[in-house]
Amino acid sequence: MAHAAQVGLQDATSPIMEELITFHDHALMIIFLICFLVLYALFLTLTTKLTNTNISDAQEMETVWTILPAIILVLIALPSLRILYMTDEVNDPSLTIKSIGHQWYWTYEYTDYGGLIFNSYMLPPLFLEPGDLRLLDVDNRVVLPIEAPIRMMITSQDVLHSWTVPTLGLKTDAIPGRLNQTTFTATRPGVYYGQCSEICGANHSFMPIVLELIPLKIFEMGPVFTL
Amino acid sequence: MLDVEAQEPPKGKWSTPPFDPRFPSQNQIRNCYQNFLDYHRCLKTRTRRGKSTQPCEYYFRVYHSLCPISWVESWNEQIKNGIFAGKI
Numbered sequence: 001m002a003h004a005a006q007v008g009l010q011d012a013t014s015p016i017m018e019e020l021i022t023f024h025d026h027a028l029m030i031i032f033l034i035c036f037l038v039l040y041a042l043f044l045t046l047t048t049k050l051t052n053t054n055i056s057d058a059q060e061m062e063t064v065w066t067i068l069p070a071i072i073l074v075l076i077a078l079p080s081l082r083i084l085y086m087t088d089e090v091n092d093p094s095l096t097i098k099s100i101g102h103q104w105y106w107t108y109e110y111t112d113y114g115g116l117i118f119n120s121y122m123l124p125p126l127f128l129e130p131g132d133l134r135l136l137d138v139d140n141r142v143v144l145p146i147e148a149p150i151r152m153m154i155t156s157q158d159v160l161h162s163w164t165v166p167t168l169g170l171k172t173d174a175i176p177g178r179l180n181q182t183t184f185t186a187t188r189p190g191v192y193y194g195q196c197s198e199i200c201g202a203n204h205s206f207m208p209i210v211l212e213l214i215p216l217k218i219f220e221m222g223p224v225f226t227l
Numbered sequence: 228m229l230d231v232e233a234q235e236p237p238k239g240k241w242s243t244p245p246f247d248p249r250f251p252s253q254n255q256i257r258n259c260y261q262n263f264l265d266y267h268r269c270l271k272t273r274t275r276r277g278k279s280t281q282p283c284e285y286y287f288r289v290y291h292s293l294c295p296i297s298w299v300e301s302w303n304e305q306i307k308n309g310i311f312a313g314k315i
Contacts, residue, residue: 090246090251091246092245092246093242093243093246094242094243095242095243096243096244096292096293098293098294098295100295100297109295109296111291111292111296112241112242112243112292113241115291115296117296151243153255153259153293153295155295157297177256178254178256179254179255179256179258179259179293179294179295180253180254180255181253181254181255182253
């Protein structure tokens with residue numbers, strides 16, 4: 001989860017998110033360089049005593065400052081597209097979980113083996129135990145194994161919602177009448193939080209998502225979920 | 228017809244529906260619906276021919292894994308009432 005006053009991205013828990021963080025750093029560095037250059041040029045323009053009332057001609061400079069931005073844009077686009085295609089790769093999932101958005105809670109269905117269906121409501125402030133996170137913790141977490149490709153099927157029963165887990169680099173809209181698929185592989189165990197990311201009414205901010213990622217051996221031991 | 232034991236995956240073999248190249252895009256609703264239709268069509272055809280419906284259980288497992296259960300229940304209700312829109 002994010003710590004207080006966090007500005008940057010959360011640590012990655014999936015290979016795609018690791019790529020996204022690297023790409024973010026790359027794009028941000030380019031942005032900083034351009035901004036610094038422009039601010040410096042502006043500063044020089046504002047603080048110079050030199051004047052020039054003639055029309056001047058600078059074909060060579062104009063060529064350079066057309067070609068160079070085009071090259072910079074290509075340098076940004078190539079890694080971006082690489083990651084985009086990486087997210088679309090065909091992988092063989094080990095598990096399929098369905099996530100259905102309602103106003104204002106999530107329903108999770110584990111139906112590969114039998115049928116485990118449960119709702120996940122945010123813990124109301126009065127029900128928080130010491131150490132629980134306000135507005136983030138839920139009564140029933142989504143328990144999943146690590147190091148296994150997992151397919152999430154996301155839809156909604158009423159209005160638009162969006163199922164998000166920033167640390168996995170996931171954000172998928174829950175659209176009524178549509179069954180959106182997203183896959184991920186978690187690399188380390190832990191408890192990871194996300195919040196509904198599409199405005200859906202009064203309690204839009206109060207329907208979080210909590211993933212509990214555990215080693216496969218423990219996951220295979222069977223439903224030890226507390227319901 | 229709906230033999231619960233037959234519907235259970237073979238021990239140690241079934242994990243989850245594999246990638247279906249007929250439905251490569253993000254919206255898998257067609258995948259879910261097609262398998263639902265295929266299951267009922269398979270049941271209807273094989274029952275009509277007097278054969279075992281065991282092979283149809285593959286489609287059952289796929290749609291059971293992919294489709295939200297509320298959709299499946301409402302479709303089953305529609306089939307029972309004869310108002311299901313799909314061609315079975």
